[in-house]
Amino acid sequence: MSATFETVAGIISETCDLPLEKITPDSHAINDLGIDSLDFLDVAFAIDKAFGIKMPLEQWTQDVNEGKVSSDQYFVLKGLCSHIDELVAAKGG
Amino acid sequence: MRLEYFEMVDRIETLDPVARKICIACQVPDESPIFEGHFPGHPILPGVLMIETMAQAGGWLILALLRLARMPFLAQVKEAKMRAFVSPGQAMQAEAELLHEGSGYMVAATKLLVDGKRVADAELVYRVVAFPNEVLRGQMLVTARRVGLPEIFFHA
Numbered sequence: 460m461s462a463t464f465e466t467v468a469g470i471i472s473e474t475c476d477l478p479l480e481k482i483t484p485d486s487h488a489i490n491d492l493g494i495d496s497l498d499f500l501d502v503a504f505a506i507d508k509a510f511g512i513k514m515p516l517e518q519w520t521q522d523v524n525e526g527k528v529s530s531d532q533y534f535v536l537k538g539l540c541s542h543i544d545e546l547v548a549a550k551g552g
Numbered sequence: 553m554r555l556e557y558f559e560m561v562d563r564i565e566t567l568d569p570v571a572r573k574i575c576i577a578c579q580v581p582d583e584s585p586i587f588e589g590h591f592p593g594h595p596i597l598p599g600v601l602m603i604e605t606m607a608q609a610g611g612w613l614i615l616a617l618l619r620l621a622r623m624p625f626l627a628q629v630k631e632a633k634m635r636a637f638v639s640p641g642q643a644m645q646a647e648a649e650l651l652h653e654g655s656g657y658m659v660a661a662t663k664l665l666v667d668g669k670r671v672a673d674a675e676l677v678y679r680v681v682a683f684p685n686e687v688l689r690g691q692m693l694v695t696a697r698r699v700g701l702p703e704i705f706f707h708a
Binding site for chain 2: 503504520
């Protein structure tokens with residue numbers, strides 16, 4: 460996961476103009492880092508491109524809104540990175 | 553084009569769903585109240601309307617690719633460059649190419665041309681959502697037929 464985290468943290472740092480040291484695996488993208496929905500689109504695009512995946516953001520948002528999972532599952536960075544790893548593994552990359 | 557109604561698209565000229573590209577014809581009107589203010593004695597198409605034209609080109613590409621099942625809304629304009637003035641009466645082409653299809657969003661590279669020369673370009677991000685109501689969806693179907701969207705793109 461750490462290579463994935465480094466990439467994701469770099470993307471967030473550059474896209475959202477946040478200092479790298481502020482971004483930790485336990486950071487919540489929205490609650491801790493203050494990334495709004497529009498900036499998150501930029502982050503999502505960069506992540507999709509970097510890893511060659513398509514994060515199912517709509518499904519994740521629906522899961523959270525329906526109370527099936529906590530937002531921590533997808534938006535705390537260590538959880539996000541785990542899901543990214545799963546998506547990469549699923550595409551055989 | 554009917555600038556005051558934000559109808560920037562006259563006709564879809566080409567649409568390639570495999571290459572995910574579209575080309576649209578847009579005839580700048582000779583007269584418009586917009587030109588009276590922008591600017592007196594020097595009428596030119598406002599930059600924001602050049603961006604809107606590019607956005608609608610990308611929007612129709614997305615609508616076609618999604619078979620009019622969902623609606624794109626412009627969310628972000630990246631590095632829009634207005635490279636030349638566009639005058640009343642000029643014929644423009646707006647081109648869009650889909651760069652990325654994400655979940656709930658799409659990214660397109662767009663440009664405007666006059667006489668084959670690029671006059672503007674921008675990378676645009678769209679949120680793609682369910683139609684908020686049947687009124688909008690119905691009107692988009694009417695507009696789709698007006699601008700010549702091929703019938704095969706009307707059905708999933």
